[in-house]
Amino acid sequence: MAPPQEPIVFDANLFQDQTDIPKGFIWPDHEKPSLNVPELSVPIIDLGGFLSGDPVASLEAAKLVDEACQKHGFFLVANHGVDFSIMENGHNFADTFFSKPLDEKRKAQRQVGQNYGYASSFTTRFSTSLPWKETLSFRFVDGNSSIVEDYVEEKMGQDLQEFGKFYQQYSETMSALALKIMELLGTSLGIDREFLKDFYTRNDSIMRLNHYPRCQKPDLCLGTGPHVDPTSLTILHQDNVGGLEVCVDGEWHSISPNPQVFVINIGDTLMALTNCRYKSVLHRAVVNSDKPRTSIVFFLCPDKEKMVIPPKELIDAEHPRAYPDFTWGTLLRFTQEQHRADANTLEAFSKWLAENASTNEKDE
């Protein structure tokens, strides 16, 4: 992915009221937003009921999550044990950061080859189909109690210490929530309840803030383009603006904002780990001309060196291996250096692995 010669600088404060949209932000006709998409019916899972051990609640939660993950990979989690003030503060801190002048935000500028830091769109990574968003991403490693706050202090200085401490805490809260959800998925898959939880205990995840400025041509642009998450499990909190859409049965559907719940979706790595029992599904974020939108996203990822191999209970004559063995570290590198995550990342990755088998073995 060669960067453009003269990358545009996406300054949200200027672009949000601009009617003259640079062509790099105009998406191809077949990917432009659709009008009046229907709402997706997504089950609300009572996580606390499952964790309480109540047999009726556990059975209901496992049944609902199994159906959803086999079909479109999205579900909502309620009774999650996370105090609403945490989500509220998450958005307040994000809004404070993104309302800063661009040169302030660029103190944490994401460097070429880095997955973390501030990015105003990805004009240095791509030259077409540019996402109408700014992002701030952190690395979170379970067990490292200051990785996020250290990064913030190093990149943005002492005055953002409270900001860094907050997202350190938020990331730890999401990591713990993710492991509880992994227990539920282990149960719904009918495998050892601890298998997935153990696989992700030492997770090496990505905490990301997505900020979508207003856009005066919301019918031409996309906040985040159509993609499947290459990661394992996504825990997303929407504000009350709405814009997340999922492609089910070939049609885009909206997921209505509900700030009391977290939106959960399966990513490619977990789809491979479940030998395709649970689906990683195409989704995107649309923008609007009236209000900016923020989503707070925790991408659960395993240790980068762990080999992703489904448990034997999920491999049989009817379900042969769907994907080759791989590590998340190799897939992450692939999405950052070779192939922008889109609708077909795992297929392109499998082909790339086969073509570069000798090189990848040397890198291991």
Ligand SMILES: C=C1C[C@]23C[C@H]1CC[C@H]2[C@]1(C)CCC[C@@](C)(C(=O)O)[C@H]1[C@@H]3C(=O)O
């Ligand atoms: C490993 C990742 C790459 C992206 C962030 C995480 C999981 C989702 C990926 C992404 C959001 C998919 C759409 C394209 C992308 C470039 C984006 O719009 O942000 C992707 C992220 C990335 O490569 O930075």
Ligand SMILES: O=C(O)CCC(=O)C(=O)O
């Ligand atoms: O902002 C959203 O609602 C979706 C963002 C997303 O899919 C992502 O960051 O992977």
Ligand SMILES: [Fe+2]
């Ligand atoms: Fe996504």
